[in-house]
Each structure stands twice: as C-alpha cells, then as structure tokens.
C-alpha cells in the first residue's frame with residue numbers, strides 16, 4: 001500500500017516537473033511574441049487571440065477538469081506571460097530606487113537637499129507686501145538660512161478667499177531674496193505661467209491641490225528648475241510617486257517630494273501627517289523628501305513636535321510658515337509662527353537635529 005502511494009507520488013513529482021518545463025517553454029515563446037509586437041508597436045494584450053486559445057484548449061478538454069476550471073488555470077498562465085512582456089515599466093520608474101540607487105541631491109543656492117543633512121524652508125503662507133516678506137527674510141538671514149517660501153498664486157478652497165498677489169508677489173519675492181541672499185520657492189498653478197515664473201523663482205512649487213494637474217506637472221518637467229512637489233490631499237503614496245514621474249519623464253529630475261498631511265476622519269489636526277510616508281518615499285524613490293509641518297497639522301503647538309518627528313524619521317528637510325504678524329495674515333493665520341516663536345522654534349529644532357544627526 002505504502003509502496004503504491006510512493007509510486008503515485010513519484011509520478012506526480014514527474015508530472016509537476018513536466019508542467020514546470022512546459023510553462024517556462026511557453027513563457028519563452030511569449031517573450032519572443034512580445035519582442036515581435038514591440039517592433040510592430042502592437043498592443044501586448046489581444047483579447048481575441050486569448051479567446052481563440054481558450055476555445056482551442058477547452059475543445060480538446062477530456063476532463064476530469066471542467067472547462068471553467070481549465071479556463072481559470074490557463075488564464076492565470078496567460079496573465080503571468082503578459083506580465084513578463086511588460087518591459088518593467090511600472091517596476092522601474094525613473095524616480096524609483098530600482099532605477100537609480102544613489103540619492104538625488106537637489107542643489108539650491110548652495111543648499112544640497114538630499115545630502116543627508118536637514119534643510120529648512122520658511123516663509124509666509126502668502127506674500128502680502130514687500131515689508132511683510134522682508135521681515136521674514138531678515139529673520140532667515142540672521143539664522144544663516146537660505147530657503148524662503150512665499151505664496152504668490154494661492155489656490156484656495158473658496159474662490160472668495162485671498163487668491164494671492166500673482167506676478168507682483170513673484171516680483172516681491174525675487175527682490176527680497178536678492179536683498180537677503182536667499183533662494184525663493186513659490187507655487188505655480190497654471191502651466192502657462194511656468195515659463196515666466198522661472199525668471200523669478202529658484203524652485204517651482206506644485207501644491208497639494210495640483211498634484212495631479214498633469215499638464216502642470218509636464219510643464220514643470222520641461223524647464224531647468226528644481227520642483228518641490230507636495231502630496232495631494234487624498235493622494236496615495238503611489239499616486240504621489242507617479243506625479244513625480246510625470247515631471248521626471250519630461251526631463252527634469254530635480255524634484256523634492258513634500259509630505260504635507262492627508263485627509264482622514266481625524267479632526268484634531270487640519271490634516272493627518274503621514275509620517276511613515278517619509279521612509280516609504282525614501283525607500284521607493286531616490287528623491288529628497290521634506291515635511292511641511294504647517295499644513296499637515298494646522299496647529300502652531302504641533303509644529304515643533306512634528307518637525308522633530310520628521311527629522312527623526314529621516315526627512316531631508318522641514319518646511320513651516322512664518323509671518324511677522326500672523327493675526328492679520330490673509331491666509332493660514334491660525335498656524336503661522338510669528339518671529340519670536342520662530343526664533344524659539346528654530347533654536348530648539350537645530351538642537352534636536354544636532355543630537356539626532358551626530
């Protein structure tokens with residue numbers, strides 16, 4: 001009895017190995033078909049051909065498997081073959097670690113974002129006037145900081161909210177940045193504005209609400225200017241990475257990713273800071289990753305703890321909003337830091353940074 005069982009099992013093993021060999025023979029043929037299709041730029045998946053193959057197979061099926069079972073098994077084999085034909089497109093995005101193992105370093109006015117040190121971006125939510133922007137710039141300069149942010153085009157939730165100074169805002173930013181030896185980061189919302197904006201900006205920001213504005217992403221990919229791409233309000237990490245791919249696929253690989261919180265059911269904070277997105281993005285891509293603590297929390301009292309978390313988790317930079325008089329700010333007045341708060345925040349965060357990165 002046990003001898004009979006052994007024999008049957010041996011036969012099964014042999015059949016398994018035969019099936020294995022046949023499946024791999026089939027895969028090799030499928031790869032050849034894929035190459036021919038590539039040359040003729042044909043679509044890889046041909047449903048009519050697949051149906052013909054299934055019909056032929058089931059017409060010769062003598063059981064004991066039902067036709068539906070046979071179809072199911074063969075469809076899985078077909079699917080695996082089709083995946084073999086895909087030339088690793090999804091698996092090796094230009095922004096992926098698989099494509100490039102070493103970190104991308106985005107250089108902005110001597111700041112090498114992605115070099116392993118922590119870089120800081122501060123500035124008002126919106127540029128409101130020369131004086132307001134200059135007051136923040138002066139504070140940055142006194143701290144030896146180089147990266148000034150400020151919104152000129154503000155895509156606001158309500159069309160009746162302050163929409164920004166537009167071109168005039170960019171001009172103020174450029175003037176202030178030159179006077180205080182800073183680099184300027186500002187959001188552009190319209191693909192048609194990109195060309196003009198590069199005259200004023202050192203970094204083009206693509207905001208959360210525009211993360212999947214594909215025409216804007218493509219336009220930003222066609223200029224020779226670093227891009228700071230924020231994660232969309234409800235974007236998955238995969239969608240975020242693909243948005244960056246839109247930029248890089250057009251030739252511009254100088255991209256900084258910025259986690260700025262996502263929408264969840266939680267209401268204690270303005271958004272939910274997805275802190276684990278930082279190491280995920282660092283693993284999946286070679287791009288530097290920043291954390292915007294202002295928009296993710298919407299709370300001044302959480303800026304410091306979340307900035308600490310960002311550094312601890314491996315972020316390349318921290319972004320926060322600073323306004324000389326937040327109470328009268330035209331946007332985000334609840335969470336911008338005034339200058340004395342900023343002084344204290346910065347003092348503490350560089351101390352934490354020193355401890356963590358020593």
Ligand SMILES: [Mn+2]
Nearest residue numbers: 125321331332
């Ligand atoms: Mn803001």
